[in-house]
Amino acid sequence: KMAAAGGLRRAGWRLWRGRAAVRCQQYPPLRALQASAALRRAPDEHKKEPLASSSQQHFDSPPAGHQPEQKPQGPYSSYTGQGGQESEDYESEEQLQHRILTAALEFVPEHGWTAEAIAEGAKTLGLSVAAAGLFHSDGSELILHFVSECNTKLSELLKKEQKLVQLGEAEKKPIDEFLRDAVEARLRMLIPYIEKWPQALSVLLLPRNIPSSLNLLTSMIDDIWHYAGDQSTDFNWYTRRAVLTGIYNTTELVMMQDSSPGFEDTWRFLANRVADAMTMSNTASQVQSTGEAVVQGLMGAAVTVSNTAGL
Amino acid sequence: MAAAAAPALRCSLWQRRPLRRGPGVRPAPGGGASLRLCSTRVAQEGINKPVIDRIIRVDHAGEYGANRIYAGQMAVLGRSSVGPVIQQMWNQEKDHLKKFNELMVAYRVRPTVLLPFWNVAGFVLGAGSALLGRKGAMACTVAVEESISEHYNNQIRTLIEEDPEKYKELLQVIKQFRDDEQEHHDIGLEHDAETAPAYSVLKTAIQLGCKAAIFLSERI
Numbered sequence: 419k420m421a422a423a424g425g426l427r428r429a430g431w432r433l434w435r436g437r438a439a440v441r442c443q444q445y446p447p448l449r450a451l452q453a454s455a456a457l458r459r460a461p462d463e464h465k466k467e468p469l470a471s472s473s474q475q476h477f478d479s480p481p482a483g484h485q486p487e488q489k490p491q492g493p494y495s496s497y498t499g500q501g502g503q504e505s506e507d508y509e510s511e512e513q514l515q516h517r518i519l520t521a522a523l524e525f526v527p528e529h530g531w532t533a534e535a536i537a538e539g540a541k542t543l544g545l546s547v548a549a550a551g552l553f554h555s556d557g558s559e560l561i562l563h564f565v566s567e568c569n570t571k572l573s574e575l576l577k578k579e580q581k582l583v584q585l586g587e588a589e590k591k592p593i594d595e596f597l598r599d600a601v602e603a604r605l606r607m608l609i610p611y612i613e614k615w616p617q618a619l620s621v622l623l624l625p626r627n628i629p630s631s632l633n634l635l636t637s638m639i640d641d642i643w644h645y646a647g648d649q650s651t652d653f654n655w656y657t658r659r660a661v662l663t664g665i666y667n668t669t670e671l672v673m674m675q676d677s678s679p680g681f682e683d684t685w686r687f688l689a690n691r692v693a694d695a696m697t698m699s700n701t702a703s704q705v706q707s708t709g710e711a712v713v714q715g716l717m718g719a720a721v722t723v724s725n726t727a728g729l
Numbered sequence: 730m731a732a733a734a735a736p737a738l739r740c741s742l743w744q745r746r747p748l749r750r751g752p753g754v755r756p757a758p759g760g761g762a763s764l765r766l767c768s769t770r771v772a773q774e775g776i777n778k779p780v781i782d783r784i785i786r787v788d789h790a791g792e793y794g795a796n797r798i799y800a801g802q803m804a805v806l807g808r809s810s811v812g813p814v815i816q817q818m819w820n821q822e823k824d825h826l827k828k829f830n831e832l833m834v835a836y837r838v839r840p841t842v843l844l845p846f847w848n849v850a851g852f853v854l855g856a857g858s859a860l861l862g863r864k865g866a867m868a869c870t871v872a873v874e875e876s877i878s879e880h881y882n883n884q885i886r887t888l889i890e891e892d893p894e895k896y897k898e899l900l901q902v903i904k905q906f907r908d909d910e911q912e913h914h915d916i917g918l919e920h921d922a923e924t925a926p927a928y929s930v931l932k933t934a935i936q937l938g939c940k941a942a943i944f945l946s947e948r949i
Contacts (some may be wrong), residue, residue: 645839645852651789651830 432513466509518549519563523611526564530614531557531621558627561618562634568607569638575603576645593646600642601688605673611683616674638661661698665691732767750771776836777891781899783947785838788903789829791877793844794851795822798873801855802866811863811920818870818913832895832902841946849886850942854935864925872932874914878937881907 516552522539529535533550536559540549553559582588591599608615622631639662648658673684763859799819806812833840841847858869881903889901925931 640837640839649834651833653840653842653844655840656842 464528485607491637495569496516500595514558515552517543518545518552519560522560526560526611526614531561531618533557548576556621556624558621558624561621562620562627562630564611564679565622565631565634568604569634569641571607572600572604572638573641574639576600580645588651594696596646597662597665598640598685598689598694600646601662601669601692604638604642604666605670605684605688608670608673612673619670635663635666637665665695732829736835744923745810755819764878770937774855776895780887780891781836781896783831784838784899784903785829786841786894787880787943787946788906789826789838790835790841790844790847791880791943792822792829792906793827794847794942795873795877796826797848797851798855798875800870801852802859804852805856805859806863806866809863814916814920815866818916821909821913827911828881828902828906831898842949843945854938858935861926861931864921867917867920867922868925868928868931869935871914871917873939874910874917875932876936876943877910878907878914880939881910881945882930 424707493527493534505598512625518536518540520539521542522536524542525535525538529538533553533555536553537547537550540547579588583590611618621627636659639659648655648660672687673681676684678684751826796819799815799822802815803812803819806815832838854869855866859866861868885900885903886902893900922928
């Protein structure tokens, strides 16, 4: 028991130090496999189920109206060239953490984004509650994991819709409607966790988490524009994404304060912001064409004057 | 140990990316499951996204700049004897830009943030060199095209080192464009670029500028 706890502590310490080095990754760097092995050897707990690929189909999906986890993450095939320590379908550190965090989501409405939720999640997988020690106590990884999963779901939803349009089975939506629906779909994924979401937002803003959370935000916005059919290759690329990021963030904040039935105030706010953005872009293009017309007029006047003056 | 090495390799692959992007789906070493940890987009399977991103971004910026340079030159020398020559080279650059616009959308690459700057700088360079006369304009063309040819050659080398089969289409495009730019370079020389005022100074300065532009556009 002591060896297992010691192994976990060491692994946790390495986690702390290694964290700063990782920029794009959402999870602690992979460490020695001893940590997860130690988890499994923890006495007084249920013997962990064999890590067959079917086991990961058993994790619970988040409660209430939430889309169930899409297809399972694929077979966890073995790493070759192991120390021969474990059975053939040994899963990686990351995959284990992924499973624990997914299982933990179910307990978030009750416990918040905390180590308790992670511990409960680990228990449902038959792991020791000490598994929560693999993660930060402020729930950073849990939140980042959740955001990442939501973004993946959104991506798949948009891809499915795109396929339907391509097959001619659905109408292509106008841009403002598309953006509205995409942002609404993404924000609806927060509804089961809405009580605890403000806490999550503040954790995401911790300096330590900002690179990852920013990364996730920008890829999500880029995805939405991509499926909306944005093909800009000039500075508009940046303008559009900045505008949509603003819309998303403000709507999210409004949603936190919204107590109307079915969040209808939020959706109305969203529709207004998207309409504003469309107006802004229309106005911008009008200004540009007016500007061009004015310049042409001035050039014409200059040519006329120079001709008249015999220059 | 292979297992420790494999995750470390994956870590470093992700760290090579520019910060704003999430890693795409990558086949895990050992042929295992690809976990989408922080990705929200499906990367085109198997391509080296950071390298391709840079290549397309900088090439797009380069063609955009070249367009503006020729536009500046035409603004000054459009009605002179070399007007048609410059116009023809400009038309080819327009085709190049169109192609890179398509590639940029296909590979979902972000354009460089400096595009408005290259817009102005390119035009000023073209117009400025043209104000030195026909030969000045040709000297500018020679300098820029030489830089670009060398740069394309570097990219071709990089892609061939990576995987010539996987990037066949891109390689073909870049090779074709490199040949076009080389042709422009030769046209510039034919039109007495070397007898331009302060030719070597001009050429060195412009090539330095091109190197800086390439460096920045790859990253920002």
